[in-house]
Amino acid sequence: MKPLTLHKLLPAIFFCLAVTQGYSQDRLKTFKDSSGISLYTIYRGDTLLIQCDTAFILNRATFHIYKNYYDKVRLKSTSFQGIMDSYESMIHQQDTMLKQKEFYYQQLKQQFDSLSGSSLAFMDRTSISLKGISASLDKATTSLVETQKLLEDSRKMLEDERRKRNSRALKFGIGGAVIGALVAALIAGN
DSSP: OOOOOOOHHHHHHHHHHHHHHHHHTOOEEEEEEOSSSOOOOOOOEEEEOOOOSOOOOOOOHHHHHHHHHHHHHHHHHHHHHHHHHHHHHHHHHHHHHHHHHHHHHHHHHHHHHHHHHHHHHEEEHHHHHHHEEEEEEEHHHHHHHHHHHHHHHHHHHHHHHHHHHHHHHHHHHHHHHHHHHHHHHHHHHH
């Protein structure tokens, strides 16, 4: 086996780097968490899918400037301690406010759910009551129709009775007149 020489080794290294660089192209990178500092290696052609509210994309040189500054601050440099304390206090207040808002939201949601449930129960009871009232009105309407039929039948019967009574009275009157005429004729004939 022959030893590798420099003129064979350099193209092999170049080829390996080119393959590595080419293999990393067109990859999908997804970011879901922005709660801390995360370092990701991203190459030209990669697709970034950011699923959080804040993301900073920096090149290597800019990142190192920010990282060095951050490290100085974290080492409690006296000139930056007040700024860091204020910043951490603001973060704590913001977290507290978010927790309070979440608590208020949960309370309001519970009240809304309770109100919604009560409203639905009231609507169900009202619907049942309206069905009962509708059934009662249907019965009352049926009863009124029957009563109107009975009243119409009674009116017809009363008219028939009135005609019969008038007819009897007329017959009685004619009969009385005929009898009176006969009695008068008998008396006058005697």
